[in-house]
Amino acid sequence: xxxxxxxxxxxxxxxxxxxxxxxxxxxxxxxxxxxxxxxxxxxxxxxxxxxxxxxxxxxxxxxxxxxxxxxxxxxxxxxxxxxxxxxxxxxxxxxxxxxxxxxxxxxxxxxxx
Amino acid sequence: xxxxxxxxxxxxxxxxxxxxxxxxxxxxxxxxxxxxxxxxxxxxxxxxxxxxxxxxxxxxxxxxxxxxxxxxxxxxxxxxxxxxxxxxxxxxxxxxxxxxxxxxxxxxxxxxx
Numbered sequence: 001x002x003x004x005x006x007x008x009x010x011x012x013x014x015x016x017x018x019x020x021x022x023x024x025x026x027x028x029x030x031x032x033x034x035x036x037x038x039x040x041x042x043x044x045x046x047x048x049x050x051x052x053x054x055x056x057x058x059x060x061x062x063x064x065x066x067x068x069x070x071x072x073x074x075x076x077x078x079x080x081x082x083x084x085x086x087x088x089x090x091x092x093x094x095x096x097x098x099x100x101x102x103x104x105x106x107x108x109x110x111x112x113x
Numbered sequence: 114x115x116x117x118x119x120x121x122x123x124x125x126x127x128x129x130x131x132x133x134x135x136x137x138x139x140x141x142x143x144x145x146x147x148x149x150x151x152x153x154x155x156x157x158x159x160x161x162x163x164x165x166x167x168x169x170x171x172x173x174x175x176x177x178x179x180x181x182x183x184x185x186x187x188x189x190x191x192x193x194x195x196x197x198x199x200x201x202x203x204x205x206x207x208x209x210x211x212x213x214x215x216x217x218x219x220x221x222x223x224x225x226x
Contacts, residue, residue: 034214043217044156068157088156099208100146100169101215103156 003029004091006104014112018078021107023089026070032092032099033065033072037085038106044088048074079111115139117218119205125224126195134190134221136205145188146215147180147205149173156204160187194223 013019021035032051036044050056050063051074057100062075072091076083086106092099118137126132138145147159160170162180170178179191188207192199202222206215 036217043202043220046214046216049214090156099144100158100161100171101148101156102158107154 002091002093002102003087004102004104006063006089006107008105010113013060013079013109014098014108015079015081017079017111019079019083019111021072021074021076021087021089021109022074023072023104024070025072025089025091025102027091027093027102028067028070030070030091030093033063034090034092034101035063035072035074036088036090036103037083038088039085044090045108047087076109079109081111081113084109084111115141115214115220117205117207119203119218119221121221122219123222123224125226128225129194132155132192132195132223134192134203134205134223136190136218137186138188138205139208139209139216140186141210142207142216144208145180145182147190148204148217149201150200150204150220151198159190159203162212192223195223197225199223200225 005024035047038044046097048063050065056063060077066074088106089104090101119133150156160174161168177193187214202220204220205218208215
């Protein structure tokens with residue numbers, strides 16, 4: 001069974017610190033990797049996606065992918081209280097044109113002022 | 114910025130009743146999806162839809178579920194005879210290109226009594 005695993009947290013960091021969120025996946029054929037942010041009672045909001053090994057930066061966010069280790073991470077620099085949310089790792093399983101997403105349970109991040 | 118919209122935001126129904134959840138995907142997107150999230154659990158894939166037909170469905174998507182694109186803009190999910198365990202947030206998502214990121218609508222909270 002194809003799984004996506006995340007530490008459920010909560011992860012608590014002070015304002016201005018770097019938050020590091022981690023995710024592992026079981027299917028070696030996975031091709032696309034996404035980080036979504038979800039506030040309580042709201043829908044997933046896309047933050048970043050990454051397809052190739054290495055780092056991808058977008059503003060305060062950096063996604064890191066290591067396909068050999070089946071590991072993807074999200075770094076949030078200069079964390080703000082508004083970053084407090086659940087962060088969902090999602091993996092797109094290879095094959096066909098469906099690219100359905102398999103989600104992890106999410107990591108709850110709390111940024112303390 | 115284009116966005117996925119969903120109606121209603123909250124639907125309350127009696128067990129055994131039929132419900133139709135509606136979505137308007139982003140206008141130039143070609144791939145459409147339904148996901149659901151039971152309270153406190155993972156976001157789960159239900160069905161993908163491309164070129165006016167189902168391209169993949171999960172084991173959750175049994176004969177009680179159906180999807181339709183009745184016109185050029187709407188995408189609907191019908192549950193024929195709702196069960197208590199169908200209570201969840203239902204998210205519509207769309208994407209434009211193969212493997213590209215998905216954008217989620219705000220969700221419909223379905224409550225089955």
